[in-house]
Amino acid sequence: MTRRSTAADAGLAVLAFVLSLGVLAADGLGTPDAGVHHLDARGALVTAVTALPLVVRRRAPMTVCLVTFAASGVLYRYGYPLDLPFGPGLAIYTLGAAYGGDARSWRRRLALQVALSFAPLLGIAYLLRGEDVGSILVPELLGVALGAAALYLAGDRARMRRERMAELEEQARRVGREAERERRLAVAEERTRIARELHDSAGHAINVILVQAGAARLLHDRDPDGSRRAITAIEEVARGTIGEIDRLVRALRDDGPVPPVPADPAALAELVERHRAGGLAVAAVIPAPGRVLPHGVALAAYRILQEALTNAARHGRGSADVAVRFAGSAVEITVTNPTAAAGSSGGGGHGIVGMRERATLLGGTLEAAAERGEFRLHAHLPHGQPA
Numbered sequence: 001m002t003r004r005s006t007a008a009d010a011g012l013a014v015l016a017f018v019l020s021l022g023v024l025a026a027d028g029l030g031t032p033d034a035g036v037h038h039l040d041a042r043g044a045l046v047t048a049v050t051a052l053p054l055v056v057r058r059r060a061p062m063t064v065c066l067v068t069f070a071a072s073g074v075l076y077r078y079g080y081p082l083d084l085p086f087g088p089g090l091a092i093y094t095l096g097a098a099y100g101g102d103a104r105s106w107r108r109r110l111a112l113q114v115a116l117s118f119a120p121l122l123g124i125a126y127l128l129r130g131e132d133v134g135s136i137l138v139p140e141l142l143g144v145a146l147g148a149a150a151l152y153l154a155g156d157r158a159r160m161r162r163e164r165m166a167e168l169e170e171q172a173r174r175v176g177r178e179a180e181r182e183r184r185l186a187v188a189e190e191r192t193r194i195a196r197e198l199h200d201s202a203g204h205a206i207n208v209i210l211v212q213a214g215a216a217r218l219l220h221d222r223d224p225d226g227s228r229r230a231i232t233a234i235e236e237v238a239r240g241t242i243g244e245i246d247r248l249v250r251a252l253r254d255d256g257p258v259p260p261v262p263a264d265p266a267a268l269a270e271l272v273e274r275h276r277a278g279g280l281a282v283a284a285v286i287p288a289p290g291r292v293l294p295h296g297v298a299l300a301a302y303r304i305l306q307e308a309l310t311n312a313a314r315h316g317r318g319s320a321d322v323a324v325r326f327a328g329s330a331v332e333i334t335v336t337n338p339t340a341a342a343g344s345s346g347g348g349g350h351g352i353v354g355m356r357e358r359a360t361l362l363g364g365t366l367e368a369a370a371e372r373g374e375f376r377l378h379a380h381l382p383h384g385q386p387a
Contacts, residue, residue, distance in 0.1 A: 013054035016086040020047050028081025037079035051087035061098040065091040076125035096155025115152040119145035190354035209234050275309045284322040297383040300358045301331050307351045308377045312337035333379040
């Protein structure tokens with residue numbers, strides 16, 4: 001029960017009471033009988049009992065049903081023309097919704113018996129009023145019994161639809177949680193791989209710094225220019241390594257073995273050639289970088305192009321266009337390929353997640369989208385070293 005459902009039930013109870021009063025005030029539907037009991041204070045009070053208990057119909061459906069039945073029986077007994085028993089009808093519907101799917105069979109049977117008891121109760125009220133029950137049994141009491149059964153079944157079907165909708169919503173939430181868990185796992189795996197590569201990059205940079213420092217010490221006296229060049233190389237390598245560490249320090253690290261990945265930008269052309277040899281028709285524009293790129297940026301460019309070409313081979317139509325641009329302070333990679341089917345994402349799984357995470361950790365961006373039968377990927381990888 002919520003505040004909203006309670007308010008709705010209160011409104012429904014008031015509506016049933018007003019409609020029932022309207023029927024009694026009009027002396028019933030159609031032409032009034034000669035012996036009809038006109039609406040008075042007692043009739044209005046009993047009519048309130050037939051409808052207002054619906055406020056708590058969700059909390060005590062069986063009790064509400066019995067109370068509204070009893071009040072309606074009193075009205076019929078004293079000749080009030082309640083031709084449309086709104087309160088009992090809604091109570092029967094609620095009974096079906098509450099107990100129609102109960103796991104305990106005896107409660108289901110009891111609820112159905114209570115719902116169908118309205119017709120015999122009406123017959124008893126007519127009998128106590130002195131009416132000829134035999135003459136009205138078939139046309140009216142049978143109709144009341146069928147109406148009660150229909151309302152009970154309608155409540156049961158409404159319950160089934162409600163449960164099915166709740167099940168579908170829970171399934172959708174579960175699928176969403178699984179997808180989010182998979183996405184986080186992919187991000188964690190990619191960060192782990194990036195952290196391993198950072199470890200290799202930092203170790204390589206330290207070795208270079210050690211060699212250049214030794215050269216600078218040895219050349220300090222006999223070749224001052226060579227010594228200064230060695231010191232300049234140390235400064236550039238150290239600055240690049242610090243920049244990579246600042247960008248990737250939050251990545252996770254795994255001590256497992258890692259297959260070596262080329263970091264030289266020239267390896268991009270070799271990567272394209274390998275995919276061509278594998279049957280993918282690649283049209284590529286890969287100029288010379290003009291300067292040495294930071295190790296992490298070169299690795300990211302290689303990984304992103306590798307994943308993009310793999311997606312093109314798996315999900316495309318056997319061809320791809322590659323354009324690589326080495327700007328003053330960033331590397332731009334654009335890969336386009338026709339998709340195999342309309343609306344295909346060209347690889348919207350972990351590969352795209354991993355590429356985007358790699359670009360983000362470098363301070364860059366990655367955009368991937370399928371449109372008009374073509375999948376386009378664009379990566380922007382800044383390295384902060386203007387030419």
